[in-house]
Amino acid sequence: MTTIASTAAATSARSASRPIRPARILLYGALSLGLLATLAPFAWMFLGSVKPTGEIVANPSVWLPRSPTLGNFEQLLSKQNFGVYFFNSTLVAVTCVAGNLLFSSMAGYAFAKLEFAGKRLLFGLVLTMLIIPGVTTFVPLFVLVSNMGLSNSYLGLILPFLVTPLGVFLMRQFIQDIPDSLVEAARLDGAGETGIFLRVIVPLCRPPLATLAILTFLAQWNNFLWPLVIAQTEDHYTLPVALALFSVGANGTNYGLLLAGAVTVVTPIVLLFLALQKQFIQGIANTGMK
Amino acid sequence: MTSLASAQPASSLGAGPERMRPPRAGGHARRTLIAWAFCGPFIALFATFGVWPVISSLSMSVTDITARDIRTPFSVNFVGLAHYTALFGDPTFLRAAANTLYFVAVGIPLTMGIALALAVALNSGIHRAKGLFRVAYFAPVVTSVVAIAVVWRYLYEPDGMINSILAVVGIHGPDWLNDPNWSMPALILMAVWRHFGIPMVIFLAGLQSIPADLLEAARVDGATRWQAFRSITLPLLRPTTLVVAVLLSIGYLQFFEEPFVMTSGGPLGSTTSISYYAYEQFGFGNYGMASAASYVLVAAIALLSLLQFRIFRAKA
Numbered sequence: 001m002t003t004i005a006s007t008a009a010a011t012s013a014r015s016a017s018r019p020i021r022p023a024r025i026l027l028y029g030a031l032s033l034g035l036l037a038t039l040a041p042f043a044w045m046f047l048g049s050v051k052p053t054g055e056i057v058a059n060p061s062v063w064l065p066r067s068p069t070l071g072n073f074e075q076l077l078s079k080q081n082f083g084v085y086f087f088n089s090t091l092v093a094v095t096c097v098a099g100n101l102l103f104s105s106m107a108g109y110a111f112a113k114l115e116f117a118g119k120r121l122l123f124g125l126v127l128t129m130l131i132i133p134g135v136t137t138f139v140p141l142f143v144l145v146s147n148m149g150l151s152n153s154y155l156g157l158i159l160p161f162l163v164t165p166l167g168v169f170l171m172r173q174f175i176q177d178i179p180d181s182l183v184e185a186a187r188l189d190g191a192g193e194t195g196i197f198l199r200v201i202v203p204l205c206r207p208p209l210a211t212l213a214i215l216t217f218l219a220q221w222n223n224f225l226w227p228l229v230i231a232q233t234e235d236h237y238t239l240p241v242a243l244a245l246f247s248v249g250a251n252g253t254n255y256g257l258l259l260a261g262a263v264t265v266v267t268p269i270v271l272l273f274l275a276l277q278k279q280f281i282q283g284i285a286n287t288g289m290k
Numbered sequence: 291m292t293s294l295a296s297a298q299p300a301s302s303l304g305a306g307p308e309r310m311r312p313p314r315a316g317g318h319a320r321r322t323l324i325a326w327a328f329c330g331p332f333i334a335l336f337a338t339f340g341v342w343p344v345i346s347s348l349s350m351s352v353t354d355i356t357a358r359d360i361r362t363p364f365s366v367n368f369v370g371l372a373h374y375t376a377l378f379g380d381p382t383f384l385r386a387a388a389n390t391l392y393f394v395a396v397g398i399p400l401t402m403g404i405a406l407a408l409a410v411a412l413n414s415g416i417h418r419a420k421g422l423f424r425v426a427y428f429a430p431v432v433t434s435v436v437a438i439a440v441v442w443r444y445l446y447e448p449d450g451m452i453n454s455i456l457a458v459v460g461i462h463g464p465d466w467l468n469d470p471n472w473s474m475p476a477l478i479l480m481a482v483w484r485h486f487g488i489p490m491v492i493f494l495a496g497l498q499s500i501p502a503d504l505l506e507a508a509r510v511d512g513a514t515r516w517q518a519f520r521s522i523t524l525p526l527l528r529p530t531t532l533v534v535a536v537l538l539s540i541g542y543l544q545f546f547e548e549p550f551v552m553t554s555g556g557p558l559g560s561t562t563s564i565s566y567y568a569y570e571q572f573g574f575g576n577y578g579m580a581s582a583a584s585y586v587l588v589a590a591i592a593l594l595s596l597l598q599f600r601i602f603r604a605k606a
Contacts, residue, residue, distance in 0.1 A: 024416075031411055035426050038483065042429065044451055045441045107332035116325035122333070129340050131591050133544045135565045136584040137343035139572045140350070144343060160339040163332050193324045222434040225550070240436040244551070247440055255444050262437035273432045277425050280432070285491040 045266070048259040049073070056256045072260035080242060081234060082264055089238040092157050092227070093220040099162035100216045101209055107163075108171025109197050113183055123172070129165040134225070142229055152232040161220060167212050170287065174208040175201060211283030214276065221269050239265045350581040357575030373582035383583060385559050386567035389474065390590075393545045393563065397478050398538045405486045405534070409493035410519070424494070428487035435484070439551035442480050443467065467553055470560040477548040477561055485541070489534040496530030497523070532602040539594045543587060564590075 043063075048056060050068040076082060110116070111123055141160055142151075150156035178201065186196045202209075224240035231237050237245070243261045273280050326333075351373055353366045377383045408427060412420055430438075445451045446466040453463030466476040500523060508518040546565035549555050555562035555570070562570075564587045571580035 027411055027414065027416065028419075031408075031416075031423055034408065035423060038427055038430065040451075041438070041441050041445060041483070044445060045437075048441075048444065103331045103335070106328045110325045110328035114321065114325035114328065116322045116329075119325075122329070125341060126336070129336075129344070131540055131588070131595070132344060133565060133584060133587050133591070135544070135546060135568045136347050136581070136588060137340070138569070139577065139580065140343035140346035141339060144339070144346075159335070163335045163340075165336070165340065168332060168336075193321075193328070197328070218432060222432075222436075224434070224436050225547075240434050243434075243440070244436045247436075255440070258440045259444070262440045265434045265437040269432050269434070270429065273429065274425070277421075277428075281424065281428055281491050284431070284488055285495040 042266075045259050045262050048255060049263045051256055053254075053256050072256045073264075075257060076260050076264065080246065080261075081237075082239070082242070082261075084235060085237050085239045085242045086264075086268075088154075088157075088231075088236060089221060089240075091154065092223075092238060093217050095154075095158050096161045096220045097213050097216045099158075100164060100167045100212055103163045104167030104171045104212060105175075105202060105205060105209065106197070107168045108175050109201050111168065111172040112175035112178075113180070113201075114193070126165045126168055130169065138225070145230065151230055152236055153230075154236070156230045157227055157236065157238070160226065161216075161223070164216070166287075167216070170208050170212055171205065174205060178204055207286075210279050211286060214280055214283045215287065217272075218269065218280075347581040347584065350577045351585055353578060355577045357577065369578070373578045374586070377579065377582055377586065380579075382559065382562070383564075383567055386562045386564050386583075387586075389559075389561060390543060390545055390563045390565075390587075392474055393478060393481070394539070394542045394594075396475075397481055397542050397545075398535070400478065401482050401486050401538055401542075402489055402531075402534060404482065405489035406493050408486070408490050409497055410523070412490075413494060413497040424491070427490060430484050431487040433484070435547045435551055438480070438484060439548075443552060446476055468557050470558045473553055473557060473560045477552060480552070481542070481545075481548050485538075489538065492534055492537075493527070493530060496527050500526050528602055532598060535598050535602075536595050539598065540591055543591050543594065 047063065047065055049072055050070065051065040052067060052069050052071065055062060055065055055067075111119065145151060145156050145160065148156075150159065182200055183196055186200050191199065222240060223238070224244055227236075227238045227241045228244060231241055234242075243258075243265055246261060247258050352368060352370060354369050354372075355366045359366050412423055416423075447453075448463075448465040452466070456463040464472040466472050504522055504526075505518050508522055509515075513521070544565050545563040546569065549561040549563055549566050550569070553561045555566045564583055568580045568583040568587070571577075571583060
C-alpha cells in the first residue's frame, strides 16, 4: 500500500508540473472508450432484460427500451423456481468456502511448519494437480461420485470442491513466510500445535484467507459443468444449471426471458464484487504473483 | 529441516544421548501424528476426489475401457499407447488440436497486449477515476459464463448489436457464430473480454513495484516515454510477464467453456477444442480416447509452461 501511495504521489507531482494536456486527454479518451466497450455487454444484458418481446426482436436493434417491463422477471419467477436455485447456489458456494478455509489453512500449516514423512512427495502432488485440466478428471470423478450414491445430492455437488490444491498452495506459501521464531516462541510458552495454529497462525492469515474465500466463492457460484451432470432434478439445480438448461431447446432464442435469467445469475456476484472490490482485485493479483 | 536442527543441539549439549533420545523420539512420533492430523481432512478429500480420478483416467488412457465396462472392470484389456497413436490419426482430433493452437496463438498475445496496455495507462499517473476504470475493466472476470453466453449470443446475432454497429461504418458483418471462418474469432473476442482483467491487475501490481525514480531518471537523461518503457519497464516486468504467460497458457489451452455454451464445437467443427473433443468422446463412451486426448493436453500445458520458463529465464 505504501508503495502504491508514494508512486501515486510522485506521479501526481510530476503531472502537475508538466504542461502536456492533450496527451492526458487522449489517455482518458482511450480509457473511456475501452470502458464503454467493456461494459456494453452488461448494459445490453440489463437493458434487454426489461424489454418486451417486440423490442427484443426489433431490427435494427434498439439500445433503450421504449416501454420497459418487468414481465420477463415475473415470467421467470412464476415458471421457474429461481428462489430454490438461488438457495442451492448459495449453500454450495458458502459450504465450499468454509471447507476450503478450514482444511487448506490446516494443511497449509502442516506443509509450511511441521515435519512429517512424505511431506515433499505430497506437496509435489499438490503442485502437479494445479496444471491438470478439469476435463481429465471429469468422468472418473462422475463415476466415483455416482458409485458413492451421491449424484443428485448436495454432498455430490460439494464434496469434490471442499478442498482445492490451489487453496493449500496459497496457504502454505503465506504461512511459510511467517517467521519460525514466532512459532518457536509460542511452543516454548507451552502452546500445543493446535494452540499455535489457532492463536498465532490463523490471526496472521487474514489476507490469504480473504483471497481464498473470494476465489472459492467465485468459482463455485459460476461453476456449471459439474452441477449440470450431478443435479438431475430441479430441487438440486444451481442458478447456472437452471439457466443453461433453460437456454437450450425451445427457449433458445427467447432472449428477453434469457437475459432476465442472466441478470439473476450475474447480479449477486457483481454486487459482492462491488462491495469487496479491493479484496477481489488484490486477491487475484496476489495469486498471480505467488 | 527442523528435526535435523533440533537434533544437533541435543547431542552437543553433552547430555547422554541415551537419556535424550527416548523423549525426543516420542516427541517426533507425536509431531508426525499431529502433522498428519492437520493434513488429514485435506489428504482424504484430495486423494479421493483429486488424485484417484487422475490415476483412473491415466489407466483408462492405456486400456480399451468403454462405458459398458464400468461395472465389469476386469474385462478390460491393456492396449498400451494405441489410443495415443489413434488420436494422431483421427482428423477430428487433429482439427481440434489445430483449433486449440489457433485460440492460444491469437488469444494469449491479444489478452496480454490489452492487459499490459491498460495496466500501463492506469499506472501512468492518472488518479482521477483510476479506481472506477480498474473495477469496470475487471468486472467481466466475475461473471458466470452461462449468463454471459446468453448475452454474447444475442450480441452476435446476424442482426444483433455488433453487426448494427458495424453497419454504421458501412461493414456488412458476418453471421458470427454460424460461419466457420468467423466462429473462432467471435469466441476469441469473447474470451479476451472475459479474461483480460486478471492479467491487467497482475501487470498493475508488477508496474507498481517498479521504482518511479528509475523512470524519472531516464526521462531526465532525455529518454522518450517509449524508450523508457522499452528499456526499463519491460525488462523489469519480465517476472510478471512470465507469470501472466504461464497462467494464460494453462487457462487458454483448456479452452472449453466458450465452445460448450456458444457453439457446441461447431459450425463444422470450427470451434472444437482438445478439451471439447475429450468431453465429446466421454459422451460417446470412448473413455480411452477421451482420457488419452486429455493427457495430450496435460503434456501440451507442461511443455508450453516449461518453454516459457526457459525463454524468460534465458533473457533474464
